Amino acid sequence: MSPQRPQRPQRPQTPQSPQRPPSPQTPQRPHDLAALARAALAPGAPAAAAARGRDAIDALARRVFGEPDTGSTSDAAAVYHGLLWDLHADPDHRTYALRWWLASAGYAVEEAAIPAPPLPAPLAPADFAQRIRDEQSALSGLAHPMSQHLFAGEPTRREFEVYLRHHWHRSRLFFRELTELSLGRPLAEASVLFRNLYDEGGGEDPAGAHPFLLQRLLRHLGLPCGFADRPELPEAQAYLNNRIRCARAQNPAWGLAVLFSLEYGTPATHGNIYRLLRRFDVPEDACEFHRLHMTADIEHAEETIGLIAEVVRGADDQALFLASLRHHRGLGRRYFDAIWREIQGTRAT
Numbered sequence: 001m002s003p004q005r006p007q008r009p010q011r012p013q014t015p016q017s018p019q020r021p022p023s024p025q026t027p028q029r030p031h032d033l034a035a036l037a038r039a040a041l042a043p044g045a046p047a048a049a050a051a052r053g054r055d056a057i058d059a060l061a062r063r064v065f066g067e068p069d070t071g072s073t074s075d076a077a078a079v080y081h082g083l084l085w086d087l088h089a090d091p092d093h094r095t096y097a098l099r100w101w102l103a104s105a106g107y108a109v110e111e112a113a114i115p116a117p118p119l120p121a122p123l124a125p126a127d128f129a130q131r132i133r134d135e136q137s138a139l140s141g142l143a144h145p146m147s148q149h150l151f152a153g154e155p156t157r158r159e160f161e162v163y164l165r166h167h168w169h170r171s172r173l174f175f176r177e178l179t180e181l182s183l184g185r186p187l188a189e190a191s192v193l194f195r196n197l198y199d200e201g202g203g204e205d206p207a208g209a210h211p212f213l214l215q216r217l218l219r220h221l222g223l224p225c226g227f228a229d230r231p232e233l234p235e236a237q238a239y240l241n242n243r244i245r246c247a248r249a250q251n252p253a254w255g256l257a258v259l260f261s262l263e264y265g266t267p268a269t270h271g272n273i274y275r276l277l278r279r280f281d282v283p284e285d286a287c288e289f290h291r292l293h294m295t296a297d298i299e300h301a302e303e304t305i306g307l308i309a310e311v312v313r314g315a316d317d318q319a320l321f322l323a324s325l326r327h328h329r330g331l332g333r334r335y336f337d338a339i340w341r342e343i344q345g346t347r348a349t
């Protein structure tokens with residue numbers, strides 16, 4: 001056996017400049033570009049269709065991430081994020097590698113557009129751990145007006161249900177992100193992720209898998225909770241697509257930053273949700289998902305920080321980690337803005 005660390009396969013080469021003009025043959029309308037990408041997945045599609053589809057995603061991503069505000073509200077952005085969501089969510093294992101390869105054209109453009117200010121020198125592990133705890137706390141969604149209304153105000157049950165419906169979108173596929181994050185890592189690192197995945201999958205009891213526990217709550221409340229549900233808000237798709245991009249990225253700093261943010265922020269958020277559920281007289285049995293996460297993710301967060309201390313050591317990697325953390329939280333804030341608008345819309349009706 002070679003003592004060398006396993007290497008993740010090289011990502012296919014993609015153009016480097018977000019400003020590269022599309023070829024004259026590439027259509028310009030976002031929907032036409034997305035149609036070209038989807039055509040690559042048609043049964044029996046030739047290899048040339050895959051290449052055209054990848055070029056189309058590249059052109060579409062350049063449109064989206066070349067915008068001054070890399071927002072998720074333009075027509076091109078909505079088409080792009082919906083397309084990426086579908087490439088990620090398609091359950092057909094025969095096209096898994098092709099869908100990853102197509103999506104990676106978009107990942108490259110998005111990564112190039114995310115600012116990563118350099119660190120002058122690497123921080124010692126303990127200092128870096130404190131830095132990322134501080135950044136996460138400063139960017140926490142608990143300060144968002146929606147969170148303030150829900151957890152420190154007087155929300156209606158209907159408003160709370162809108163929030164919980166989106167909680168389903170944010171939570172149910174976390175196990176896949178953990179799986180993909182572990183794929184390219186050496187065993188010593190993957191083992192830490194596997195322990196987290198073991199808990200997420202219910203340990204020795206599949207019925208206790210965390211998404212099933214959340215599903216029990218949503219069923220109790222009469223809310224939709226299918227595993228194939230498609231979040232329709234572009235802000236939701238953008239946030240979730242980024243989580244998958246980070247899990248798949250060649251540099252693990254991308255995915256570890258997202259994992260840290262999710263685990264470190266969970267206990268406080270879930271404690272708030274649990275107390276609100278009980279205020280609305282939801283029975284204990286239906287609240288198990290949130291009761292569990294009030295404590296379980298404290299341990300996961302500490303394990304993740306330990307892994308980060310081992311893996312994210314150089315100044316460039318630490319700078320990339322911080323960039324990923326800020327980008328993830330920025331997309332989370334936009335998603336919360338969109339849910340907040342939806343909640344306020346329920347008041348009007």
Ligand SMILES: [Fe+2]
Pocket residue numbers: 200210293
């Ligand atoms: Fe969980």
